[in-house]
Amino acid sequence: MLEWYWVLIIVILALVVGGFSGFFITKKIVKKQLRDNPPINEAQIRAMYMSMGRKPSEADIKRTMNAVKKGA
DSSP states (O other), rough: OHHHHHHHHHHHHHHHHHHHHHHHHHHHHHHHHHHHSSSHHHHHHHHHHHTTTTTOHHHHHHHHHHHHHOOO
């Protein structure tokens, strides 16, 4: 029969391993979701520039899209 401290060690070890693996799996899934479904698209960036009162060039839109992608 296992002593109580071995049971405690196994439970703590299982919680730590589960926490780390859950964190990394969740991180990978979120990154994939952001890559597949970006939170902003070119039409939204164009509308943002227009609401600020300037007509965006294609270079402005591409630069902003790259900045958004690098941040994710």
